[in-house]
Amino acid sequence: MVQRLRSGPVTMAMLVAATLVASGCALLPGAGRSDEASGTPEPSSSTSVALSDSEATDVPVTDAWTVAVPPGAGPADSTLTVTPLDDADIPGVLARAEVTLSSGQPQKPLTFRYRLPEPLPSDEQLFLISYDAHASNSAEPAATQVIEPQISPDRRTATAEVTHLSIKEWLVARVEDANHFLTSAAGLRARPPSCPSQPRPRWMDDVVYVEDRNAPMLVCTGSDPHDSDTAVVKIRNNRGVALIVTAPVTPTWAFVDLHSGQISALTAEVLSATTDAMGVPADRRSRTWVLPPGGGVDLGFTEQSLAPLNGSSTITATVSTSSLAYGVLWNAIEEAADDPAVLTALELGVMGVCVTDGLTTTVSAADLGALTGGIASLVMCGVERTPDILAEIQGRLSTQMWDQLTEKGITRTAAVVAGKLMALLGIGKATVVAGDLISTLALSSGAYEITLFTQVKPPPATAESICGGRVEDTRSVPHPHLGTVQVSTVLNGEPGLDGGGCVAAISSSGQILTRVDLAVYGDALDFAEPTTDATGNVFLTYNPGRYNGVLTLVPHVDGFETIEWDDGSGPNYASTSHVYYYAELEGPGADGQYTIRQFDNDCNPSCAAGTITDRILRWDGRAYS
Numbered sequence: 001m002v003q004r005l006r007s008g009p010v011t012m013a014m015l016v017a018a019t020l021v022a023s024g025c026a027l028l029p030g031a032g033r034s035d036e037a038s039g040t041p042e043p044s045s046s047t048s049v050a051l052s053d054s055e056a057t058d059v060p061v062t063d064a065w066t067v068a069v070p071p072g073a074g075p076a077d078s079t080l081t082v083t084p085l086d087d088a089d090i091p092g093v094l095a096r097a098e099v100t101l102s103s104g105q106p107q108k109p110l111t112f113r114y115r116l117p118e119p120l121p122s123d124e125q126l127f128l129i130s131y132d133a134h135a136s137n138s139a140e141p142a143a144t145q146v147i148e149p150q151i152s153p154d155r156r157t158a159t160a161e162v163t164h165l166s167i168k169e170w171l172v173a174r175v176e177d178a179n180h181f182l183t184s185a186a187g188l189r190a191r192p193p194s195c196p197s198q199p200r201p202r203w204m205d206d207v208v209y210v211e212d213r214n215a216p217m218l219v220c221t222g223s224d225p226h227d228s229d230t231a232v233v234k235i236r237n238n239r240g241v242a243l244i245v246t247a248p249v250t251p252t253w254a255f256v257d258l259h260s261g262q263i264s265a266l267t268a269e270v271l272s273a274t275t276d277a278m279g280v281p282a283d284r285r286s287r288t289w290v291l292p293p294g295g296g297v298d299l300g301f302t303e304q305s306l307a308p309l310n311g312s313s314t315i316t317a318t319v320s321t322s323s324l325a326y327g328v329l330w331n332a333i334e335e336a337a338d339d340p341a342v343l344t345a346l347e348l349g350v351m352g353v354c355v356t357d358g359l360t361t362t363v364s365a366a367d368l369g370a371l372t373g374g375i376a377s378l379v380m381c382g383v384e385r386t387p388d389i390l391a392e393i394q395g396r397l398s399t400q401m402w403d404q405l406t407e408k409g410i411t412r413t414a415a416v417v418a419g420k421l422m423a424l425l426g427i428g429k430a431t432v433v434a435g436d437l438i439s440t441l442a443l444s445s446g447a448y449e450i451t452l453f454t455q456v457k458p459p460p461a462t463a464e465s466i467c468g469g470r471v472e473d474t475r476s477v478p479h480p481h482l483g484t485v486q487v488s489t490v491l492n493g494e495p496g497l498d499g500g501g502c503v504a505a506i507s508s509s510g511q512i513l514t515r516v517d518l519a520v521y522g523d524a525l526d527f528a529e530p531t532t533d534a535t536g537n538v539f540l541t542y543n544p545g546r547y548n549g550v551l552t553l554v555p556h557v558d559g560f561e562t563i564e565w566d567d568g569s570g571p572n573y574a575s576t577s578h579v580y581y582y583a584e585l586e587g588p589g590a591d592g593q594y595t596i597r598q599f600d601n602d603c604n605p606s607c608a609a610g611t612i613t614d615r616i617l618r619w620d621g622r623a624y625s
Contacts, residue, residue, distance in 0.1 A: 045083075046082065046083040047059070047060070047081065047083075048079045048081040049080050049081075050077075050079050051074050051075075051076070051080060052071060052076070053071055053072055054071050055071055056068060056069065056070050056071060057069040059080050059082060060082075061082045061095065061097050062097075064095065064114055065095050065112070065114050065115075066112075067080065067082065067099060067112055068110065068112075068113065069106070070109075070110070070111075072107060072108055073106040073109075073110060074102075074106055074107060078101055078102045078103040079101075080099070080100070080102075081099070081101075081102070082097050082098070082099050083098045084097045085097055085098060092171050093169060093170070094170040094172060095114070096167065096168065096169040096170070097168060098166070099166070100165055101165055105164055105165060106163065109161040109162060110161070110163075110165075111162075112128060112149075112159070112161075112162050112168065113157060113158070113159050114126070114128075114149075114170050115156060116156045116157070116158070119154060119156050120151060120156070122155075124173065125148070125172065125173060125174070126148075126149055126151065126158045126171070126172050127146055127147065127148060127149075127172070128146075128147040128149055128160045128162075128169070129145070129146055129169040129170075129171055130145040130147070130167070130168060131168075131169065145164070147160045147162075158170070190218055190293070190296070191236065191294075192213075193219070193220045193234035193236050193257075193298075194220060195220035195221055195232060195234055196222070196225075197224065197228075197232065198223065200222060200231055201229050201303070202455075203231075203303040203454055204231045204303075204452065204453070204455075205453045205454060206453040207219075207221045207450065207451070207452055207453070208450070208451040208453070209449070209450040209451070210446060210447045213238075214238070215447055216237075216238055216239050216317060216447055216448055217235050217238060217243065218238045219233065219235055219236075219450055220233075220234050221233050221234070222234075224300055229302070230252060230300045231300070231301045231452075232299070232300055232301075233301070233315065233452070234296065234297075234298045235291070235296055235297055235298075235299070235317075236257075236291075236294070236295070236296040237291040237294060239293060239327065240293050240327050240328070242290050242319075242322075242326035243290075243317040243319065244280070244289075244290055244291075244318045244319075244323055245288065245291055245297060245315065246315070246317075247287040247299060248313035248314055248315065248452075249287060249305050249306065249309070249313070250286045250305075251300055251301050251305065252302050252305055254298065255298045256268070256271065256296075256297050257295065257296040257297065258292070258296075258340050258344075269397060269398065269401050270344040270348055270397065270401070271290065272285070273348055273397060274290050274344065274347065274348050275289070276396075279322070290323070290326065292326065292330045292344075292347070293327050293330050303454065307457075311453060311455070312451065312454075314450065314452070315450040315451075316449055316450075317449075319448075322351065325350075325351065325354070326351060329346075329347055329350050329382065330343070330347060339408055339413075341405065342405060342409075342413050345393050345410060346389070346393070346410070346413070346417055348392070349389035350389055352389075352392040352393075352396065353381065353385055353389050354382055354385070382417070390411060459510075460510025461504075461506050461510050461511065461512045462506070463488035463490050463502075463504040463506070466490075466502070466506070466515050467488075467490035467515065467517075468490075468502075469490040469491050470490065470491055470492070472488075472489045472490065472523065472525065473489045473526070474487070474488040475487050475538075477532055478532065478536070479555050480555050481557045481558075482508075482513070482559070483507075484508060485505055485507050485513060486505070487503065487504070487527075487531075487553065488503070488505075488506075489501065489525050489526070489527065490502040490503070490504060491520065491523060491525065499519065499520045499521055500518075501517070501518050501520030501525040501542060502516065502517050502518075503540060503553070504516075505538075505553060505559065505560055507559075511559075514553065514559050514562075514563075516563050517565075518542055518544065518551070518565070518579075519544035520542055520543070520544065521544060521545035524541075524542055524548075525541075525542045526540065526541050526542075527539070528585055530588070533588045533592055533593050534588065534591065534592030534593045535594075537552045537553060537554050537555070537594075538553035538555075538560075539553075539585060539594060544572050544573055546573060547581065547582040548584060549580060549581040549582065550584070550585050550596050551563070551578070551579050552578045552624070554578055561578055562577070563577055563578050564576060564577060565579075575598075577623070580596050580598050580617065582598060582600070582601075583596050583597060583599065584597045584599075593618075593619055594619075595616050595617065595618055595624075596617040596624050597614050597615070597617075599612055599613070600614070
């Protein structure tokens with residue numbers, strides 16, 4: 001389940017605390033300091049101060065924190081009330097208080113000033129966080145603004161102008177954590193995925209990606225818990241814009257993760273229409289996903305699916321003008337449209353009506369003001385053209401799906417969304433999103449890539465590659481342990497007494513089972529007919545240049561028994577293990593088995609005049625004897 005960070009006093013502190021644990025050191029000046037040293041107050045009662053319409057008024061919140069109220073910020077009879085809040089257990093929080101004006105919001109900016117007991121270290125940064133204590137649809141106050149105050153030259157005083165009063169919090173963090181903190185406070189960071197099923201399949205050597213909490217994609221890898229030979233890659237969008245994620249091949253399976261786990265058929269149809277609307281080419285749609293902020297996709301790959309890519313393939317993410325718009329809208333309307341189907345449908349409608357640039361219009365690190373202005377125009381379109389947006393949704397979906405959306409109250413939700421979009425312009429979240437985009441675009445291309453390295457298997461063996469000659473004949477023969485295997489005869493020498501032959505056996509998976517080299521006169525290397533008998537052995541005949549011989553391939557669990565020649569003085573004019581020289585094959589007989597008739601010449605007084613005898617060899621379970 002994807003859980004977006006919901007900013008509030010407790011969750012903000014949890015974010016910073018997580019940073020402390022991850023780094024293994026005390027990152028925050030508040031950690032380990034006493035309340036007296038840090039200026040953090042114990043909970044106390046409210047303090048109210050009457051304002052003057054002719055003089056500035058300083059209101060103390062704590063010993064270290066004051067609020068300067070200029071004359072005319074409120075009516076003469078109004079009062080400013082500050083209520084310090086308990087922050088003793090929250091790392092990094094220096095002070096928190098609720099600040100209210102009896103007449104409502106101030107007519108002029110107030111100046112918040114915080115004095116540090118010692119200079120702020122150069123690697124730390126101070127923030128003033130605003131929370132809306134009365135935000136709707138939230139169980140706890142929601143962060144509405146993050147202000148980076150001005151720091152005095154001696155780095156002991158922080159000053160910020162405030163135009164909206166609410167719960168305020170001073171918080172400090174390391175500079176290296178500042179971007180993550182700011183964007184998390186604005187709801188632009190995701191929870192990392194979890195891959196509990198480990199390890200990855202052995203065929204996947206490595207997966208390379210940027211491992212950083214501020215990376216555009218948060219990634220983990222593992223194996224499918226239901227099939228350990230399937231590799232799993234989980235991706236979460238860690239940006240406030242949509243990421244267009246494309247796999248190198250169509251995966252074996254893919255699950256979109258949005259809010260509450262796997263999506264419904266309705267949401268799936270909406271997202272499919274969205275990839276079409278955003279210009280994803282038809283031949284890539286089966287392997288491309290538009291991930292909204294915080295959304296994700298889980299991909300399963302088999303070894304066979306990635307094998308054609310020769311050991312290296314890449315999952316890529318891109319950012320376009322369309323995906324920027326998509327992300328801005330998503331963050332603005334997510335709370336109003338809490339049903340994933342309604343939310344994605346409204347996105348589809350606004351994208352179709354208000355966005356003219358497609359997937360191929362790449363966003364560059366342009367001027368922040370120009371991007372923010374473009375976002376403002378987009379938001380106004382979403383506010384003013386609600387009927388057109390609903391018509392766009394209806395036109396892109398099936399009647400059945402539109403009826404389901406109507407039952408879910410999409411028309412009513414669209415009106416609420418218009419108000420949320422107006423709020424987006426007011427609180428400046430668009431500026432945070434655009435600023436985050438600028439930093440995102442400054443990243444190298446590697447930040448948008450997940451490279452999969454797989455084992456490269458050698459090409460399947462062939463008789464030519466094993467023996468290095470021309471294949472004369474190939475037979476498919478049954479093997480008692482390996483199923484059907486291929487046995488081939490190969491001639492690889494010049495015709496005549498110096499000719500050469502080879503017998504190669506290969507399994508159905510391309511594994512070499514045996515290779516037998518032998519002397520062959522001309523093309524005198526042939527399979528017996530039939531090639532096998534009731535013993536399961538494979539029979540061939542050959543002639544090295546004088547007498548015929550019989551070669552037997554005897555199966556064992558891994559292939560065939562080894563044949564080793566003991567005739568280093570010349571062609572194979574001798575018998576050896578499973579090879580019988582000066583012999584003929586007879587049968588098969590009534591028992592279904594071949595016998596071998598082997599001859600012998602005593603060469604007395606000479607081989608030409610010698611006595612020739614013969615004997616019948618029968619299979620004894622291990623050899624012919």
